[in-house]
Amino acid sequence: MTPEDILPDTACPALLRGVRTHWDKVRDRWVLLAPERAMMLDEIGAAVLRETDGKTPFAEIVSRLCKTYSAPPEQVAQDTRGFLVSLIQRRMAEARL
Amino acid sequence: MTAPQAPIAMLAELTHRCPLSCPYCSNPLELQNKALELSAEDWAEAFQQAAGIGVLQLHLSGGEPAARRDLEEIVHAAVEAGLYTNLITSGVGLTKRRLEELNEIGLDHVQLSVQGVNKEIADRIGGYKGGFERKMQVAAWIGEIGFPLTLNAVMHRQNLDSLTATIELAEELGARRLEVACVQFHGWAAVNRSALMPTLEQARAARDTVNEARDRLAGQMLIDFVPPDYYSRFPKACMGGWGSTGLNVSPDGTVLPCHAATTIPELTFDKVTERPLSEIWYDGAAFNAFRGTDWMPELCRSCERREIDWGGCRCQALALAGDARATDPICSRSPKNAEVRAAAAAHAVEDAPLVFRRMPRPEKAATSVDAQIKELVD
Numbered sequence: 102m103t104p105e106d107i108l109p110d111t112a113c114p115a116l117l118r119g120v121r122t123h124w125d126k127v128r129d130r131w132v133l134l135a136p137e138r139a140m141m142l143d144e145i146g147a148a149v150l151r152e153t154d155g156k157t158p159f160a161e162i163v164s165r166l167c168k169t170y171s172a173p174p175e176q177v178a179q180d181t182r183g184f185l186v187s188l189i190q191r192r193m194a195e196a197r198l
Numbered sequence: 199m200t201a202p203q204a205p206i207a208m209l210a211e212l213t214h215r216c217p218l219s220c221p222y223c224s225n226p227l228e229l230q231n232k233a234l235e236l237s238a239e240d241w242a243e244a245f246q247q248a249a250g251i252g253v254l255q256l257h258l259s260g261g262e263p264a265a266r267r268d269l270e271e272i273v274h275a276a277v278e279a280g281l282y283t284n285l286i287t288s289g290v291g292l293t294k295r296r297l298e299e300l301n302e303i304g305l306d307h308v309q310l311s312v313q314g315v316n317k318e319i320a321d322r323i324g325g326y327k328g329g330f331e332r333k334m335q336v337a338a339w340i341g342e343i344g345f346p347l348t349l350n351a352v353m354h355r356q357n358l359d360s361l362t363a364t365i366e367l368a369e370e371l372g373a374r375r376l377e378v379a380c381v382q383f384h385g386w387a388a389v390n391r392s393a394l395m396p397t398l399e400q401a402r403a404a405r406d407t408v409n410e411a412r413d414r415l416a417g418q419m420l421i422d423f424v425p426p427d428y429y430s431r432f433p434k435a436c437m438g439g440w441g442s443t444g445l446n447v448s449p450d451g452t453v454l455p456c457h458a459a460t461t462i463p464e465l466t467f468d469k470v471t472e473r474p475l476s477e478i479w480y481d482g483a484a485f486n487a488f489r490g491t492d493w494m495p496e497l498c499r500s501c502e503r504r505e506i507d508w509g510g511c512r513c514q515a516l517a518l519a520g521d522a523r524a525t526d527p528i529c530s531r532s533p534k535n536a537e538v539r540a541a542a543a544a545h546a547v548e549d550a551p552l553v554f555r556r557m558p559r560p561e562k563a564a565t566s567v568d569a570q571i572k573e574l575v576d
Contacts, residue, residue, distance in 0.1 A: 107417075117374070119307045119346035123280070127204050127252035134282040136307045136346050136375055137422070139206055139254045190417045192374050 104186045108159055112196040114185045115155030120193045122150050135193045145170075149181050155197055159185070202489060204252025205479055207444040208281075209259055209457070210241065212272060214449050216261040217290045219325035219554035220313060222352060222387035222394060224457050225261060229557050234450040238268040240471055242275035244447060247475040249279040253445075256281040257309075261449070264291030270299055277304040284309060286350070289336035290329055297336075301343050308340050309348040309377075315363040323356065325554045337371045348375040353404065353426075354394035355546065361404055365411045368419060376419055378408055380426040384458040384513055392550035395542055401429040428542035432503060433510025433526035440488040440508060445479060453478045455485050458513040462522045488512050488522075497525045497532070 108114060116122075120135040122142070131147035133140040142150070148169065152162040163178045170177070188194035214229040236244070245256065256276050263269055264287055276283040284307045285300065312333060314320035320330035340347050349368040353361060361378065368376040380401075381387045381394050396404070408423045415421065427434055437444050437456045446454040451469040459465060465484040468477075479485060487493065491504050498509045509515075510526025518527040519534045527534035 117346065118344055119374075121282075121306075123254065123282070125252070125254065127250075132254060134254060134306075136284065136309075136348055137255070139282070192417070192420050 104182050107186050107189055108182055108196045109198075110160040111158050112198050113155050113158050114153050114162070114189075114194055115197055116150070116153060116188075116194050117192065120188075122147065133188075133193070135191075138191075138193070145180070146184060149184055153185070153194070159196075200490070202441060202480060202485075203443075205248075205443060205445055206253065207255040207257065208248045208253045209257045209444065209446040210244070211259050211261065211447065211449050211457075212236075212241070212263045212269070213261040213265050215265040215557070216288065216555075217265070217326055218262070218288050218313075218329060219556060220323060220352070220386075221325075221390045221552040221554050222354065222381045223555040224382075224385065224387075225555065226458070226460055227385055227389075228460075229555070230449045231558060235266075236449065236451045236471065238271040238275065240451060241272050242278070244451070244470045244475065245276050245279035245281060247470070249281055251476045251479060254282055255284065257284045257286055259286040262288050262291055264289075264296070270296070270303060273300055273305050274303050282306050287311070287336075288324070288329070289333040290326065292336050292339075294339045297339050297343055297345075301345065305345070307348065308345045309350050310337055310340065311350045311352065312364070312367065313352065314357050315360050315367050319357055319360075323552070334371075341372050346375075347371065347373045348377060349373040350377045350379060352379050352381060353396075354381040355396045355400060356394065358396050358400040358404055361407045362411075365407070365415075365421070369415070373419060375422065377422045377424070378404070379422075379424040380404065382424070382427065384461070384517070386553070386555045388517060389553050390550070391545045392548035393552050395428070395545035395548075396426045397546045398429055398543070401426045427528050428538065430528060431530045433507050433514070433528040435506065435508045436511040436513075438508075439505075440512065441479070441485040442489070442508075445485075453482065453484075455488070456511075456513065459484060461513050462516055464522065493523060495523060495525055501531070 123132050123134050125132045131142040133142055152165055163174060163181055166177050167174050185194060189196060213235055214225050215232060263285060273283060283305050285305055286309045288311050312320060313323040317330035321327050349371060351364045383391055408421055412421050441455050446457050447470055451471045452467045453470050454467060465487055467484050468482050491499055494509050498504055510529055512522045515524045515526050516522040518538055525532040527538045529535060
């Protein structure tokens with residue numbers, strides 16, 4: 102399966118239950134917490150997950166991020182999809198169709 | 199030595215009491231009885247301090263944590279502290295009502311242990327009749343409530359041949375994650391090496407089976423694998439490196455760099471009720487004893503893997519080489535390695551009876567499952 106099959110433009114990505122973002126005041130950054138996993142997030146990762154609410158289609162998330170970061174849509178789509186697909190494959194997120 | 203990083207994880211052993219008596223229990227040989235256990239208030243204070251120094255993940259373990267009547271209060275305190283809270287349980291002692299309450303309080307995740315794939319082997323290894331059926335019931339409740347579930351399957355010579363069935367059981371129960379944890383031979387497990395040591399063939403087959411299942415179940419179930427380390431080329435980085443990422447707290451509040459650290463006589467430990475956790479982590483004698491690479495013997499210090507393996511396991515070095523500062527004899531470069539491998543091969547063909555873990559007090563005669571649970575939660 103290609104990343105586009107796993108997370109199509111029209112699907113709404115969502116974090117699974119038991120997976121959540123957390124502001125780590127000691128390390129001064131966002132982290133993603135999941136069963137037996139703690140993942141340090143960079144600014145972009147945190148921004149992607151702020152839009153990942155299970156109701157917003159992937160294409161819309163990309164379009165919002167493009168506006169915020171004034172970045173080219175193809176690049177944003179590729180990076181964002183890569184990140185979210187990696188979470189889906191690690192059973193941390195799902196694509197709601 | 200560079201300054202230590204903030205810890206990420208804390209394992210809180212709420213009690214050593216447990217209805218099961220697994221012969222590989224990770225609790226120490228000298229189990230603490232109920233009178234020594236920290237109160238829920240003490241734990242609440244410890245959780246606040248843990249969050250304050252950077253702990254993100256809290257594992258509530260035991261013994262059996264559900265043996266504590268005030269487990270709900272303790273989980274509440276963990277959630278209040280903002281910690282990602284994981285309950286590590288045998289399932290025995292949990293009712294549907296208790297699970298629902300833990301759900302309302304905000305428990306994040308449940309890790310359920312299984313001792314085998316059917317009641318015959320599971321109840322025999324766990325030393326608890328009726329345990330397997332109860333676990334299956336608890337797993338169903340966990341699924342109904344919607345908790346993410348990790349199944350923890352401890353594997354050894356007596357059940358490794360059913361590894362495929364173990365993976366299928368995890369699938370059937372809807373586990374999001376499976377830990378295939380081959381017994382680490384410390385404490386009780388070390389006593390039972392002859393009964394539990396896998397054969398070399400089993401160790402190889404286990405790796406292949408896990409790799410096949412990982413491919414087949416990608417995106418559906420995550421599988422973490424702890425291989426049987428006597429057959430590994432390099433040792434495990436115990437705790438990801440001593441005093442680098444995690445800490446354990448015993449039922450009485452003793453803060454340990456790893457669960458077996460009390461086996462090393464030269465170490466001294468602090469209690470979370472007597473000294474701030476921050477000081478224990480950064481300045482405690484036990485945490486600084488084997489941090490970094492300065493303590494290492496020349497063999498490790500000059501090794502290109504020194505910051506991958508971190509010298510392996512200190513408790514194992516003491517147990518097998520008689521010196522906590524030696525290279526872990528599991529390492530193929532250790533002068534003791536040939537001896538250890540020969541011993542493993544010998545253990546793997548012995549047929550010793552299981553020695554079950556037991557508490558220091560005289561055991562009461564309990565007959566039924568319910569009577570035992572009742573005794574346990576009192």
